[in-house]
Amino acid sequence: MDIFDNIDDLAIEEETIINEYINPPERKERIIRPRPDHFRIWDSKEFHRRFRLRKESVQYLLSLIENKIKHQTERNQCISPMLHLLIALRFYATGSFYITVGDFGGIHSSTMCRIIKKVTEAIASLRTIFINLPRSDEDIRSTQLEFYKIARFPRVVSAIDGTHIRIQSPGGNTAEEFRNRKGFFSFNVQAMCSADLMFQDIVARWPGSTHDCMIFANSHVKYHFENGEFGNGIILGDSGYELTNYLLTPFQNPDTPTKTLYNESQIRTRNVIERCFGVWKRRFPVLSIGLRCRLPLAQDVIVACAVLHNLARSKNEEEPPVDPELHIPPQPIFPPAIADFTGDERCHTRNLILINYFHALPTE
Structure with missing residues (x-):
């Protein structure tokens, strides 16, 4: 009896398959949802x-x-x-x-x-179109004049600093290299900007544990400055960078009025890079909230946002209004990384500016 029951079940299943082949069921109507304009x-x-x-x-x-x-x-x-x-x-x-x-x-x-x-x-x-350091003599002089208007610091063509862009853990054996000194995973992004908050250069490939000085030492900008391609132009950086004849940092312990005046002017002029980071991250909150994509794409997003920032600045766009739906976490304040750099006396450029320029200015 069980054998005959199995034969009947197979016959019914075969008949069902044949019927579906001869008379296929009607396909569901394709629904195309309209996309908003x-x-x-x-x-x-x-x-x-x-x-x-x-x-x-x-x-x-x-x-x-x-x-x-x-x-x-x-x-x-x-x-x-x-x-x-x-x-x-x-x-x-x-x-x-x-x-x-x-x-x-x-x-x-x-x-x-x-x-x-x-x-x-x-x-x-589009990076090469929108992000560039001044190269011609006319552009260099114009850039130096704009920086001089801020706090009367001479010969400046750029301000440099690093900022951390949060990312998710990349995984793998090298994941801990991306954990910065604040304990979260990030890229340490080095950027240079002009007096009008336009990015002149951006490097977005170093993990968060990398020191600012290491990033600059391996950048193409250092090579160009060492070759004298910017004339007498100089860069202003914080104490995390090594003092050289083309990258000037503040005095760690100013002991004269002239050095104090130099520090005040240097810090006020260099502040444009901090303001640039703030405007950049407010315009594109993904940089503040954090990137949840893979590393190659995360790096491209950082560079793309820098391009868009320069585009907006070139079009004289004001900052976008605050979106109440967005919750942007407060950004951690990173104190300047104090590196064990010496050589104040061997930096001819800083001593020259200190003696020939700031020493002649009133200190009150």
Whole structure:
């Protein structure tokens, strides 16, 4: 009896398969969800608050990278280049999970990952256009004049410092190299800026445990300054950098009015890099909240945000209004890293400026 029951079950199953092959079930109707047109539905103020750039700047940026991010076909309701760009900008503005930003644009989270990667690489590729140190004699003199207007410090072409950008643990055997002295994982990003808070150079490849001086010692900027490519131009840095004839740091223990005056002017002039970091991170809160993506993409995001910052500054855009929906954690204050550098007397440039310039200024 059991044998006959099994035969009947096999016959029924075979008949079901044949019926489904002859009369296939109707396919579910494909539902195409309309994607919001964020460029048109928001007014200028709300657009600026959500995407951190003005509409005019976004259109200009799109004209530069459109060929790199658009699909090669218009089939299957492909995502427009403008929506590609706005999705990436929204990610920089919030630092949210991909699924959250995807819901904002009506896009699946798996597609979001590819969009952010493609757009970020395209924006970062504009680095050579937007981030540059002054090279011509005219640009160097103009930059030195703008720095001189701040606190009357002569010959300055740039201010340099490092800032930590939080990341998630990269894992692997080298993960602890990214843990900085404050205990969280980060990139130690070295940047140089002008008097009008424009990035002139950015290095975003060193783990958080790396000392500022080590980053500069292995940078191409050091090579160019040592070759005298900036004339008599100098850089201002804090005490974490080694004192050289082209990178001037403050006196650790000023014991004369002239040295005190030098320190005050040096610190006030160098402060532009701190202000630049503050404006940069307020414009793109993802840099304050932390990056939850893999290391190559995290580095590209940092560089892309620097490019966008310079774009906004070049267009004279004001800082975006505060988004009440964003919770930006307070940034830890890193005191200057005091390195055991000596050689105050052997630095000819600092002594020359101290004697020939600050000594002649009134100290009151």
